[in-house]
Amino acid sequence: MATASARAVGGKKRVLSPSAKKVRSRNLRYGITFIAPFIVLYLIFVLYPVVQAVQMSFYDWDLLGSTKEFIGLDNYERMLWGVNIAWSMTHMFWVRLGLLVVAVLLLFTPVKSKSITAWRVTGVLALVALAFVLGFHPGENGFWNDPDFWVSLKNTLYFTLISTPIIAGLGLIMALALQGGRRGSRLYQMAFFLPYILPVSVVTLIWSYFLSPNQGLLARMLEPFGVDPISWLANPNTAMTAIIITTVWWTVGFNLVLFAAGLQDVDATLYEAASLDGAGRWRKFVSVTLPGIQHVLLLVMVMQVIASFQVFGQVNIMTGGGPGTKTKVLIQHIYQTGFRDFELGYASAISLFLFALMLVVSVIQMKYLGKDNTK
Numbered sequence: 001m002a003t004a005s006a007r008a009v010g011g012k013k014r015v016l017s018p019s020a021k022k023v024r025s026r027n028l029r030y031g032i033t034f035i036a037p038f039i040v041l042y043l044i045f046v047l048y049p050v051v052q053a054v055q056m057s058f059y060d061w062d063l064l065g066s067t068k069e070f071i072g073l074d075n076y077e078r079m080l081w082g083v084n085i086a087w088s089m090t091h092m093f094w095v096r097l098g099l100l101v102v103a104v105l106l107l108f109t110p111v112k113s114k115s116i117t118a119w120r121v122t123g124v125l126a127l128v129a130l131a132f133v134l135g136f137h138p139g140e141n142g143f144w145n146d147p148d149f150w151v152s153l154k155n156t157l158y159f160t161l162i163s164t165p166i167i168a169g170l171g172l173i174m175a176l177a178l179q180g181g182r183r184g185s186r187l188y189q190m191a192f193f194l195p196y197i198l199p200v201s202v203v204t205l206i207w208s209y210f211l212s213p214n215q216g217l218l219a220r221m222l223e224p225f226g227v228d229p230i231s232w233l234a235n236p237n238t239a240m241t242a243i244i245i246t247t248v249w250w251t252v253g254f255n256l257v258l259f260a261a262g263l264q265d266v267d268a269t270l271y272e273a274a275s276l277d278g279a280g281r282w283r284k285f286v287s288v289t290l291p292g293i294q295h296v297l298l299l300v301m302v303m304q305v306i307a308s309f310q311v312f313g314q315v316n317i318m319t320g321g322g323p324g325t326k327t328k329v330l331i332q333h334i335y336q337t338g339f340r341d342f343e344l345g346y347a348s349a350i351s352l353f354l355f356a357l358m359l360v361v362s363v364i365q366m367k368y369l370g371k372d373n374t375k
Contacts, residue, residue, distance in 0.1 A: 050355075053348040053351055053352055054348075054352060056344055056345050056348040057075055057076070057345060057346075057348040057349040057352055058070060058071065058072055058073070058075070058345070059071060059345045060074075060343075060345050061343070061344040061345035061348070062342055062343070062344070063338065063339065063342035063343075063344050064342055071345070075345055075346045075348075075349035076349055077145070078145045078146055078346065078349075079145070079146055079149055079346070079349055079350060079353065080353075081144075081145055082138055082142060082143050082144035082145045083138070083142050083143055083145070084138060084139045084140065084141055084142030084143075085136055085137070085138060085139065085142060085144075086136070086137060086138070086139030086142065087135045087136050087137075088135060088137065089135065091134070091135050091136075091137045092134045092135070092137075095134060096131040096134050096135065097131075099127045099128075099130055099131040099134075100127070100128065100131050102127055103123075103124045103127040103128055103131075106120060106123060106124050106127070107120070107124055119367055123364065123367075123368075126360075148325065148328065148333055149330075149333060149350065151325045151328060152325070152328045152329050152330045152332065152333040153330055155240065155325075155326070155327060155328055155329050156308075156309060156311070156329045156330045156331075158240065159240065159243070159244065159308060159311055159329065160305060160308040160309055160311075162244055163244045163247055163248065163308050164301070164304050164305055164308050166244070166248055167247070167248050167251055167252050167255060167304055168255055168297075168300050168301055168304055170248065170252050170255075171252050171253075171254075171255025171256045171258070171259050171300065172255070172259050172297075174192065174252070174256045174259075175256050175259035175260040175262075175263055176259075176263070176285075176289075178256075178260060179260070179263050189253075189256060189257060189260060192252065192253040192256050193253035193254065193256065193257055194253065195249055195250050195251075195253055196250065196251060196253045196254045198250070200250075200313035200314060200317070201313070201317060203246065203249075203250045203314070204246065204313065204314055204317040204318050205317075207242070207245075207246040207249070207318070208233065208317075208318055211232040211233060211242055213229035213230055213231045213232070214229065216229075218232075233318055233319050234322075234323055235323070236323050236324065236326045239319050239322070239323060239326050239327050240326060240327050242318070243311075243314050243315060243318060243319065243327060246314055246318070247308075247311070247314055250314075251304075251307070255300050255304070258296055258299065258300055259293065259296060259300065261296070262292070262293035262295075262296030262297075263289070263292075263293060265292065265293075266288065266289060266292035266293065267292070270288045270292070271284055271288055274287065274288055294369070297369060298365065298366065298369040301365055301369060302362050302365050302366065305358070305361055305362065305365065306358055306362065309330070309354065309357065309358050309361075310331055310354075310358075311329050311331065312329065312331035312332055312335070315327050315328070315329050315332055316332055316335075330350065330354050331354075333350065334347050334350050334351055334354070335347075337350065
């Protein structure tokens with residue numbers, strides 16, 4: 001009987017029989033047919049808007065009028081530059097020193113073990129470049145072209161750096177606490193997940209009422225202890241904290257469910273083997289649990305960082321970016337620039353900057369958190 005395939009001379013190339021080629025071609029057509037609707041929707045609603053945003057970022061594009069004047073890189077210069085911008089060694093010194101220390105630590109182990117990779121070098125160079133860029137600031141009588149952009153970027157980064165570890169870490173801790181099929185664990189998971197299905201308008205209204213200094217429940221709870229009512233959302237020192245707490249309450253349940261599902265996939269025999277080796281709870285967590293949920297951890301961190309960078313609803317409803325600009329974030333700045341000031345071109349430039357920032361951070365996370373440590 002003739003075989004379905006044969007090897008070419010030297011065994012380097014596989015030659016398919018006519019029937020096998022026909023089956024492969026048919027399967028290819030079926031595959032294309034099934035994914036075609038998704039591809040069409042992806043091109044229309046995802047890829048085309050991105051391409052259009054890139055085009056619009058080079059124009060002075062009015063939302064209401066017909067003004068579409070090509071201005072080149074002016075929108076990016078307006079966003080990232082200013083008047084009398086200087087560079088100094090002392091500006092943001094401790095932040096930049098911290099970045100350089102991290103860069104040195106990233107190189108220390110690879111240099112010692114002589115296993116430097118291109119990704120490691122790229123990450124170190126990126127940190128050094130960032131430390132250099134942070135040295136730029138307005139000099140004497142200088143100013144940024146768009147100071148609101150830098151304020152909103154700073155607030156967005158602050159929100160992301162604070163909220164992401166809290167939400168991810170708290171979700172993991174709660175999942176570990178409910179691990180092992182404890183009595184009522186399903187009920188607790190459902191209770192913690194319930195806020196996540198609420199729309200942002202409902203969540204913010206609940207917390208705005210809860211934090212109200214006049215009629216809020218928190219003020220009444222603190223009153224017996226002699227604590228005066230605090231205007232959480234009107235105080236520049238507490239407004240962002242209130243938004244972070246609201247976001248944690250709203251979203252931590254989703255991460256709890258993801259981590260709980262990931263913990264179920266960890267082989268129980270590994271814990272038994274670790275116990276026989278005399279490992280304690282912390283050693284089991286580091287050597288068994290974390291490697292077992294590595295991919296879930298990567299998923300949670302990437303999704304949470306992207307969501308934090310795109311924070312908008314909580315800020316827009318609870319504080320409107322105030323008091324002053326203490327809670328103004330990038331998405332809100334984009335929204336106001338495009339739909340209040342009708343500057344779609346400049347809003348597109350800021351959107352692309354945010355997209356690039358999220359992409360870089362996500363790639364770094366996937367590279368360092370997505371390592372396969374099972375080898």
